[in-house]
Amino acid sequence: MKTYAMRTLAILSLLALAPVSVHAAGGHGLDLEPMEVRLQDTRSLQNGAKIFVNYCLSCHSAKYQRYNRMAEDLQIPADLVEQEMLVGDAKIGDPMTTTMPKDKAAEWFGVAPPDLTLVARLRGADWLYNYFKGFYVDETTVSGWNNTVFPNVAMPHVLAEWQGRQRAVFGQDDHGNPVFERFEQETEGAMDAHEFDHAMQDLTNYLVYMGEPARLKRVRYGMWVMLFLFAFGALAYLLKKEYWRDVDVSH
Template identity: 50%
Template sequence: MKQLIKTTLLVAASLWSVATLAAGPTVPLDEAKVDLHDKASLQRGAQLFMNYCLGCHSMQYQRYNRTFKDLEIPEDLGVENLQFTGEKVGDLITNAMATEDAGTWFGTAAPDLTLVARVRGADWIYTYLRSFYVDESRPFGVNNTVFPNVGMPHVLEELQGIPRKTTEQRMVDGEMQDVYVGIKTDGSGMLTDAEYDQAALDITNFLVYTGEPMMLQQQRIGWYVFGFLLVFLIFAVLLKREFFKDVK
């Protein structure tokens, strides 16, 4: 009986954890209008990722040469501008940060991002990159509305500027309360708000690609399969009519 109760409690705890993760963020997510046909966006996203994200996050299930080929980046330019840790062009995309160092500096190792778009979704990534705000109580001085108490710095701050959480006084349940309305920057970034939003979308686009590099090819093959089935259906109907034309 004790073992049954213990097992039941473990199952309940597991289900609660899954339900909590599935609940998602408490703030609305912005739509990420990703376009895997936009090679310029994918190339910019790769450049931003390699320059700002790869220092901590690896992409250990994706290879440099596969990325260069799919994104139509000449290999010599890719090696010169997108490889910084001495790997060969056929190597997997890893970083130079030791797991022990990551644990010491950030509390835990930074996750691999190869499949993050499949786990989190494009809208989550896009909104997350645009939801950092100043929070002096946090170790790196920033927090995130989509991922509260996130354990990483705002690495894109030089592009965006210093973001601050803004609120407005609104009537809620008969009382005036401060209601979160968005993030506003101080204008000190290298990019305008619109340009930063595009940069966040480019990174998101790139991460969607790495999560499913064959997606475009699968879609193209899918149309061929659909066309084959349509032609097969026509012949099947005609054949059926021929076989049963004398049946009353």
């Protein structure tokens, strides 16, 4: 009976530890490559914020996020934000708006670039990560780009300089629908595939943080709680040993 209970307990605790895997799919029935979100990695978040401000705010806004909140949460010095990160004539207490007029943007792209504050909650990290890696050359579209995760997206590949140009090779399923098979690199970018993956993980990390800034605090508290439990556990163990040292349990 005892071993049965213990085994059940062991299985239950293993189950509790197992990550919940969600099977998410992109365009063309694509399987998404999973990405590990690491909100405890402040340097990754800082790099993601830098990419976001430099390459995305020109078209997109993140109007529910303020620069100073980002600076505080990600431990970026306020003067650095003021010198390097503010877009247009924004002040550090302002929300992250874009300088691009919405009606013009809609005219240029056919659809206005959406606000990105909450996009990670809508799409999920895996989707975003694969989207950023999924741009490929397509002469038939207006922008000259297409995307495996978001077919016929109106957004051009703004990070092509880093990734280089890639083409997508499609096969066909039983019904004659295109099925993505692989990418073929056409020109090299400033980054190799590994560096680009890392940069896109940082960018995705940042977007996940931005969608739910309070989660960052929970992760940080969580680490302290784990540390406390560990230290307390060790102390309790030592205490127990101390108390029982003189007790003879052999009979």
